Amino acid sequence: xxxxxxxxxxxxxxxxxxxxxxxxxxxxxxxxxxxxxxxxxxxxxxxxxxxxxxxxxxxxxxxxxxxxxxxxxxxxxxxxxxxxxxxxxxxxxxxxxxxxxxxxxxxxxxxxxxxxxxxxxxxxxxxxxxxxxxxxxxxxxxxxxxxxxxxxxxxxxxxxxxxxxxxxxxxxxxxxxxxxxxxxxxxxxxxxxxxxxxxxxxxxxxxxxxxxxxxxxxxxxxxxxxxxxxxxxxxxxxxxxxxxxxxxxxxxxxxxxxxxxxxxxxxxxxxxxxxxxxxxxxxxxxxxxxxxxxxxxxxxxxxxxxxxxxxxxxxxxxxxxxxxxxxxxxxxxxxxxxxxxxxxxxxxxxxxxxxxxxxxxxxxxxxxxxxxxxxxxxxxxxxxxxxxxxxxxxxxxxxxxxxxx
Amino acid sequence: xxxxxxxxxxxxxxxxxxxxxxxxxxxxxxxxxxxxxxxxxxxxxxxxxxxxxxxxxxxxxxxxxxxxxxxxxxxxxxxxxxxxxxxxxxxxxxxxxxxxxxxxxxxxxxxxxxxxxxxxxxxxxxxxxxxxxxxxxxxxxxxxxxxxxxxxxxxxxxxxxxxxxxxxxxxxxxxxxxxxxxxxxxxxxxxxxxxxxxxxxxxxxxxxxxxxxxxxxxxxxxxxxxxxxxxxxxxxxxxxxxxxxxxxxxxxxxxxxxxxxxxxxxxxxxxx
Numbered sequence: 233x234x235x236x237x238x239x240x241x242x243x244x245x246x247x248x249x250x251x252x253x254x255x256x257x258x259x260x261x262x263x264x265x266x267x268x269x270x271x272x273x274x275x276x277x278x279x280x281x282x283x284x285x286x287x288x289x290x291x292x293x294x295x296x297x298x299x300x301x302x303x304x305x306x307x308x309x310x311x312x313x314x315x316x317x318x319x320x321x322x323x324x325x326x327x328x329x330x331x332x333x334x335x336x337x338x339x340x341x342x343x344x345x346x347x348x349x350x351x352x353x354x355x356x357x358x359x360x361x362x363x364x365x366x367x368x369x370x371x372x373x374x375x376x377x378x379x380x381x382x383x384x385x386x387x388x389x390x391x392x393x394x395x396x397x398x399x400x401x402x403x404x405x406x407x408x409x410x411x412x413x414x415x416x417x418x419x420x421x422x423x424x425x426x427x428x429x430x431x432x433x434x435x436x437x438x439x440x441x442x443x444x445x446x447x448x449x450x451x452x453x454x455x456x457x458x459x460x461x462x463x464x465x466x467x468x469x470x471x472x473x474x475x476x477x478x479x480x481x482x483x484x485x486x487x488x489x490x491x492x493x494x495x496x497x498x499x500x501x502x503x504x505x506x507x508x509x510x511x512x513x514x515x516x517x518x519x520x521x522x523x524x525x526x527x528x529x530x531x532x533x534x535x536x537x538x539x540x541x542x543x544x545x546x547x548x549x550x551x552x553x554x555x556x557x558x559x560x561x562x563x564x565x566x567x568x569x570x571x572x573x574x575x576x577x578x579x580x581x582x583x584x585x586x587x588x589x590x591x592x593x594x595x596x597x598x599x600x601x602x603x604x605x606x607x608x609x610x611x612x613x614x615x616x617x618x619x620x621x622x623x624x625x626x627x628x629x630x631x632x633x634x635x636x637x
Numbered sequence: 638x639x640x641x642x643x644x645x646x647x648x649x650x651x652x653x654x655x656x657x658x659x660x661x662x663x664x665x666x667x668x669x670x671x672x673x674x675x676x677x678x679x680x681x682x683x684x685x686x687x688x689x690x691x692x693x694x695x696x697x698x699x700x701x702x703x704x705x706x707x708x709x710x711x712x713x714x715x716x717x718x719x720x721x722x723x724x725x726x727x728x729x730x731x732x733x734x735x736x737x738x739x740x741x742x743x744x745x746x747x748x749x750x751x752x753x754x755x756x757x758x759x760x761x762x763x764x765x766x767x768x769x770x771x772x773x774x775x776x777x778x779x780x781x782x783x784x785x786x787x788x789x790x791x792x793x794x795x796x797x798x799x800x801x802x803x804x805x806x807x808x809x810x811x812x813x814x815x816x817x818x819x820x821x822x823x824x825x826x827x828x829x830x831x832x833x834x835x836x837x838x839x840x841x842x843x844x845x846x847x848x849x850x851x852x853x854x855x856x857x858x859x860x861x862x863x864x865x866x867x868x869x870x871x872x873x874x875x876x877x878x879x880x881x882x883x884x885x886x887x888x889x890x891x892x893x894x895x896x897x898x899x900x901x902x903x904x905x906x907x908x909x
Contacts, residue, residue, distance in 0.1 A: 248771070256771075256772060257769065257771050257772060258740060258767045258768065258772060259695075259767055259769060260696040260766050260767060260769070261769050261789075261790040261792045261794075261795060261803070261814070262792040262793075262794050262814060262817060262818075263794075264769045264771065264794075265794045265795065265796060265799060266794065404699075405693070410693065414693050414694075414695055417695050418696070418697075418698075418819045421695075421696060421817070421818055421819055422816075422817060422818035422819060422822065422823070423817075424794050424817050425794070425817070518745075520744060520745060521739075521740045521741045521744055521767065522693060522741060523693075523695070524767070529741075531741070531745065533745070534714040534715065534742060534745065535691075535742035535743070535744065535745030535746065536691065536692040536709060536714075537692045537693050537741075
């Protein structure tokens with residue numbers, strides 16, 4: 233292993249794609265040459281000013297960046313402690329942070345001369361972002377989505393179809409995000425020479441965790457600049473939800489070396505950490521190898537992967553990006569969790585107090601943000617509002633009505 | 638001399654090609670699986686690949702995915718897989734056994750412990766699908782140090798520069814993946830396969846075995862003409878599925894159909 237620069241936490245991964253013991257390239261030989269190609273193309277692209285200019289233009293004119301950093305006055309008042317700022321990535325085109333990464337990767341695909349794209353999706357946000365970018369570039373798009381997720385995220389399925397993407401329902405395994413990723417990887421193995429795989433989160437074989445993090449880091453870079461303008465100091469704490477962890481790394485990464493900033497990642501506790509129905513791989517999992525990287529996984533004693541559960545399809549994944557696993561090991565980030573029920577309460581609260589309907593994913597982060605805020609008078613907290621909740625209404629409304637009646 | 642070398646040397650002298658049969662340990666259950674594996678050598682299998690089931694078999698097509706699920710449902714795990722091998726070896730000391738699987742169950746079981754047990758129980762080689770040469774430090778070096786062969790996979794996407802890197806320290810035999818794809822899903826193109834096998838021969842003296850897309854006696858013959866042997870897996874485990882679908886439980890019937898099929902392929906190879 234080559235040494236990482238110990239003066240900074242931002243220099244990983246090493247030359248082998250490792251963050252501590254996590255990460256790496258655990259893929260079948262058929263994929264290995266492709267992954268090396270992607271790595272070479274990516275390293276070249278990020279040093280190429282014309283690539284960076286093109287990315288900047290799409291960020292500004294198409295995604296709508298920078299996204300605002302919004303002082304949530306009524307939420308702040310409600311919790312009666314720290315000032316709560318929301319990084320409004322739900323205002324991006326397509327309604328979530330996913331597009332930040334997709335635009336970056338599709339420009340890379342274009343550079344590599346590939347115009348056929350595949351993607352996996354859980355909540356459908358990454359699928360929608362990918363279908364959108366493919367429409368924009370005139371590329372062919374196939375999205376792999378668990379059959380169960382297709383049911384609970386209908387609006388996003390319809391959007392993808394309207395945008396011209398082909399949806400491949402995944403029935404293998406349990407028909408959720410992990411199985412969608414398996415099938416996307418299988419398809420990629422079979423179409424290695426023609427297709428580019430746009431992975432939606434900061435996980436998978438190297439260079440994906442690094443590449444996705446880099447494309448998402450615009451969130452934290454903007455937030456840092458914005459908070460300095462508004463408050464003239466860095467925040468005391470950052471909070472974001474974690475499935476694979478790309479929105480969280482996007483916000484966190486630019487702050488990793490700012491020791492005074494506490495960082496909190498929020499996993500999905502589903503029906504409770506003791507229920508076996510959750511998606512908290514760091515809090516309740518152990519290191520293993522899946523989907524091309526070593527990372528914390530939900531697995532049984534025989535090393536078989538256990539299905540995750542969360543009310544939020546975007547957090548319903550039994551693994552987590554390898555950089556989070558490393559940040560957990562070294563203790564730089566604290567990882568907490570929110571249950572299904574707590575996230576529904578936060579969902580309602582945010583809608584009624586701020587007029588912002590959050591996606592169920594950031595609603596998990598909001599629950600922890602509220603708890604932290606109430607204990608921290610005089611402090612500043614930034615939370616990543618990484619997606620909007622329109623897609624969740626059909627699933628959430630019946631639950632809320634049931635609870636209210 | 639180890640079993641793999643012995644087997645290929647013997648076949649080579651007789652101008653015959655090796656037949657490898659893949660089955661998943663514990664498919665459809667421990668007893669039937671043991672019976673099947675025990676009877677494969679007498680029905681023409683020159684070596685046996687035993688799949689260790691994994692919940693997320695990324696490089697496998699529907700046939701082996703379902704086979705793995707059946708095995709996992711029957712309670713199969715690494716420990717039971719190793720005891721299956723131990724029982725097999727009590728009566729058979731000549732047929733090479735190759736364990737094939739994904740890394741996570743091994744990692745969870747414990748690398749050193751796994752290697753030790755493999756040697757103790759008479760496993761000859763391992764194929765770990767998701768450990769490319771880039772991750773050699775992880776497992777490969779430790780296994781080779783203990784004289785447990787790690788079979789290298791070469792695929793249609795492997796270029797010549799990479800080929801040298803892959804085969805530098807290879808032992809046992811070379812497994813050529815005949816299709817750009819997952820197991821059991823496409824038919825290999827003989828002309829492409831032949832060209833790539835020729836390139837591999839320039840780099841190594843090890844036997845070359847072809848697998849991933851072979852399903853019939855005709856394909857087996859075709860592929861064996863350009864190699865030292867072939868492996869059939871998906872077509873065999875499909876017979877287990879068919880038998881279960883037909884009579885609703887895992888009786889002994891599927892054993893006969895699997896063994897008949899093995900004999901049929903073997904005869905096609907040997908009489909060629």
